[in-house]
Amino acid sequence: xxxxxxxxxxxxxxxxxxxxxxxxxxxxxxxxxxxxxxxxxxxxxxxxxxxxxxxxxxxxxxxxxxxxxxxxxxxxxxxxxxxxxxxxxxxxxxxxxxxxxxxxxxxxxxxxxxxxxxxxxxxxxxxxxxxxxxxxxxxxxxxxxxxxxxxxxxxxxxxxxxxxxxxxxxxxxxxxxxxxxxxxxxxxxxxxxxxxxxxxxxxxxxxxxxxxxxxxxxxxxxxxxxxxxxxxxxxxxxxxxxxxxxxxxxxxxxxxxxxxxxxxxxxxxxxxxxxxxxxxxxxxxxxxxxxxxxxxxxxxxxxxxxxxxxxxxxx
Ligand code: ASP
Numbered sequence: 001x002x003x004x005x006x007x008x009x010x011x012x013x014x015x016x017x018x019x020x021x022x023x024x025x026x027x028x029x030x031x032x033x034x035x036x037x038x039x040x041x042x043x044x045x046x047x048x049x050x051x052x053x054x055x056x057x058x059x060x061x062x063x064x065x066x067x068x069x070x071x072x073x074x075x076x077x078x079x080x081x082x083x084x085x086x087x088x089x090x091x092x093x094x095x096x097x098x099x100x101x102x103x104x105x106x107x108x109x110x111x112x113x114x115x116x117x118x119x120x121x122x123x124x125x126x127x128x129x130x131x132x133x134x135x136x137x138x139x140x141x142x143x144x145x146x147x148x149x150x151x152x153x154x155x156x157x158x159x160x161x162x163x164x165x166x167x168x169x170x171x172x173x174x175x176x177x178x179x180x181x182x183x184x185x186x187x188x189x190x191x192x193x194x195x196x197x198x199x200x201x202x203x204x205x206x207x208x209x210x211x212x213x214x215x216x217x218x219x220x221x222x223x224x225x226x227x228x229x230x231x232x233x234x235x236x237x238x239x240x241x242x243x244x245x246x247x248x249x250x251x252x253x254x255x256x257x258x259x260x261x262x263x264x265x266x267x268x269x270x271x272x273x274x275x276x277x278x279x280x281x282x283x284x285x286x287x288x289x290x291x292x293x294x295x296x297x298x299x300x301x302x303x304x305x306x307x308x309x310x311x312x313x314x315x
Contacts, residue, residue: 014126014133015306017142018183026187029305030152036301036308039076049312050079053110058100058125059136060086060116065272065296066136066145070113073303082109097121101128111311114138132310140174140236146271147180149302151188153295154226157267162189167220167262169252170230170279173200174237177271178230186210195220196230196252199241217252221261228269229254229280245278255281259289267291 012020039047055074059067067083074081084104086092091100097116104112105128112129114122115136122135122142137143155161166185172178172194182205185192192211194201206213214220221227232248242248254268268280268289276282285292 011309013310014122014135015144015310016122016126016133016135017144017180018147018187021187023187023189025309026148026151026184029148029302029309030155032305032308033152033298033301036304037298039304040301045076046078047076048078049308050074050077050110053311054080054082054108055111055113055307056082056084056104056107056109057113057136058084058086058104058115060091060097060114060121061137063115063136065299066115066143069296069300070134070136070145070303073300073307076300077304077307079110079307082107097124098128101125105129105131111307134306134310137176140176140179140233142180142183143176143271144180144184145299145303145306146177147184148306149295149299150177150181150228150269150271151184151190152298152302153269153291154185154190154267155188156294156298157265157291158225160189161185164190164225165193165223166190166226166228167193167195167224168228168230169195169217169220169254171200171232171237171241172196172205172230173202173241174233175230177228179205181228182208182211193220193224197242197248217258218261221258221266224262224266226267226269227254227259227262228271229274229284230271231273231275231279249278253277253279253281255284256287259284269295271295 071081111132112125113134113136114125116138119139119141121138122133126133168178182192186209194213198215201213268284270292
């Protein structure tokens, strides 16, 4: 495995969001994911890069793809993995996040991967653990490795993100995936169009550079190279955001009809989990434009690359 691409800007200690990350650092993560994909293609899918290190996954919210791919990514790089199951821990007895982190630090963990329903939870773990922290989703705020794997999947398809347009449709308001993509993709040269019913489209996101908002799905998708459908985050909604699910699906569903408006080679993305025939049709999810399973495959390589970047080669 080759060493991380050399870049000149300071290397951030954590991946909490993209605030501290320069485009060249972000491109280095994407470049190194190519190497990680090659490792995953070998008969022996293991490299010694993180030998002797322990990575703790602390998930206070449910997850399928993110947790499994982080755990596999760490193991592929020879790290020990400690899985902290929040639901079965003293967190459910009222122990605070700070106290929980202070307990975990006694085990000499080298890095934490944290998912929590509260925005800012990963920052708090970074403060109290003193070790590199990767945010695996904090409330509706950020999910940076999801955005990185989305960017990687688009780049894999078109060679570059420069000059590309990515339309993201659905429950933008409650989506950490939309926020992280709106922060990341313009840094890499792409334009982002966020689209959803006005109640699910926070105006402040339209002030981000390279980001525009619309409630018109046809206009959003016109000229797009990638179209991402977002799940309605019912667990973060207090009600009153939608008329009816059917009405929502009739207007905002990503389906073959809507995809006719996009660029001819446009691809369909979804961060998962999908609610088929609500935000995305069966045909669009399984059709030739879909790169949804590619996103899952790329997720493991991106997470290996992020771990490598944060943990290897530091003084
Ligand atoms: N898996 C993504 C997340 O954790 C998207 C979703 O749950 O809808 O944010």
